[in-house]
Amino acid sequence: MTSDQTTDSPVLAVARRAREAAAVLAPLPRSVKDAALLAIADALLARTAEITAANAEDVAKARAAETPESVIDRLTLDDERIAAIAADVRSVVGLPDPVGEVIRGYTLPNGLDVRQIRVPLGVVGIIYEARPNVTVDAAALCLKSGNAVLLRGSASAYRSNTALVGVLRDAVAGAGLPADVIQLVPGESRESVQELMRARGLVDVLIPRGGASLIKTVVEGSTVPVIETGTGNCHVYVDADTDLAMAVGILLNSKAQRVSVCNTAETLLVHQDVADAFLPLALAALAEAGVTVHGDDAVLKAAEGSAATVVPATEEDWETEYLSYDLAAAVVPSLDAAVAHIRRWSSGHTEAIVTTSQAAARRFTQLVDSTTVAVNASTRFTDGGEFGFGAEIGISTQKLHARGPMGLPELTSTKYIVTGDGHVRGGVTPTVGGTNG
Incomplete structure (x- = not known):
């Protein structure tokens, strides 16, 4: 732990660890990431009882608070649903890895080779409501696209999400990746959400998933760039x-x-x-x-x-x-x-x-x-699965970067690789050390 981390809040501390883990994850080949995803799917099945026990506490708390049954249904995890979530993770393994894909490439008249390639966004924060299945879906998609993920679910699913993230972290660590590529943002208060929204420089992008109020709060209050997933009128x-x-x-x-x-x-x-x-x-x-x-x-x-x-x-x-x-x-x-x-x-x-x-x-x-x-x-x-993307992180209603159902490519940015042979702009290539003879 660095000296500045010791003065960080718990939220900023996990963000810093995520940034370090993202740098390790970004260059790894597909085979390594897919092995970690398969380990996650196996671990979900092996530890189903642990997950459902934690979820039962959340469901009991929701019922005591007279939460509508429609919300409780979205909150509930059972053996069948966990098996379906594990199957969804396995389906992500079969999807193409977007990282490294050449978007365009060409050679300029001066001989410079220019390629635009897909690269991970870096650290992705997901702020979402109720559904604990989003915890696994988001983690799997972010891992496949080379991103570290910070997960901030609702307080109503805190025990479920804590158990799920524990399983995910153990699985990726067992597969040889830094456990910190997947982290749960600590805290159940709005303050922890606000702090995540202000972690500019540590978090590269935030994606809110939920109702209009949540999305509006994140879009209007965040200093971190936001991909706005919209409501559906x-x-x-x-x-x-x-x-x-x-x-x-x-x-x-x-x-x-x-x-x-x-x-x-x-x-x-x-x-x-x-x-x-x-x-x-x-x-x-x-x-x-x-x-x-x-x-x-x-x-x-x-x-x-x-x-x-x-x-x-x-x-x-x-x-x-x-x-x-x-x-x-x-x-x-x-x-x-x-x-x-x-x-x-x-x-x-x-x-x-x-x-x-x-x-x-x-x-x-x-x-x-x-x-x-x-x-x-x-x-x-209008759904990533129905569009043939295999999975989606959300549906963006904005016009920048990503629009519509967001699959793996939308969880990447791009960079340019420019390759020359001693090229300099505005003149000829200098001769180093003079000429012989």
């Missing part, structure tokens, strides 16, 4: 030219297949020319799925006499990420009006159009500025 627009059955199917899947995730649809927009035909079908299907519709006047009128649960929409509904069996709905006069609504209220995550018109699909994809625009497909496909 996603839209489904049903165009004037559409296949009604397809539109109902896509709407139901987008809204009701799984309501508690960021790629769930939260708003339905229907072109006025197809509203009379589409809304009765959609409202009946939504009612059967248990969805409450927050509708504008046209939707309320269409719902008269139906079995659907429809309440008047307020201004707040258009900007709400419900994460529940609720859906805002409106009838719009045109595709351009739908785009204007999306541009005003969307969080920039995912928007879908259902149409049989190529011209409408082309205009919608050109005008909508979100990370993902789906044509005749569910919003639920």
Whole structure:
């Protein structure tokens, strides 16, 4: 331990150790990193009882605090879920290693060789809520991409995360890597989060994963660069030219297949020319799925006499990420009006159009500025696994560095390797030591 570390807070101390470990990890070949990942998968299975015992304490505490069952479900780990997490780690082993990939390479007219290659970000801090599976997912993806990781989960999962990180650290150390490539940020208070957010120079990037409040706090309060993973106020627009059955199917899947995730649809927009035909079908299907519709006047009128649960929409509904069996709905006069609504209220995550018109699909994809625009497909496909990335660290709704589902390449930066043969700029190569003869 260096002298300046002795005066560090516990948070800064782990950040310094992570930085040292990152320097060791960055140049290691894929084979070494993959061996450590396999060791992690084996250790999770071998120490399942230890992990579930710690998790049971978190679950009991959550129940005593009358935490909603939906949150408790995300918090809970059992043998089956741990086995699935271990399988996910093994799947990361099979993914290509992005480190060292040549993004572009060329030789200049003067003979200089220029290559831009992928390199690890360095030290990645993850600030996240509830789900302890994120602890393992984030650690595995960061390790594979050559990054040290600092994990700051919620206080509600502190015992689970402590047990998991202990297993992970033992596994990577047993595989010959520094244990400090994976660390849990100490503390359960907001102060430890604030300190991590201010560890500029020790932490290279922060990635918040959670609700709008958490993300806003990190983005607005951090001096460390942040990759903003956004909330999902996603839209489904049903165009004037559409296949009604397809539109109902896509709407139901987008809204009701799984309501508690960021790629769930939260708003339905229907072109006025197809509203009379589409809304009765959609409202009946939504009612059967248990969805409450927050509708504008046209939707309320269409719902008269139906079995659907429809309440008047307020201004707040258009900007709400419900994460529940609720859906805002409106009838719009045109595709351009739908785009204007999306541009005003969307969080920039995912928007879908259902149409049989190529011209409408082309205009919608050109005008909508979100990370993902789906044509005749569910919003639920915006996911690293569904996109073929194998895994994701989150879905970025910003425009810098990474946008959309973030896989292994998005956990890297780049650097340029410039190779010459005595090249100097603005002149000729000097002759060292004069000439002979």
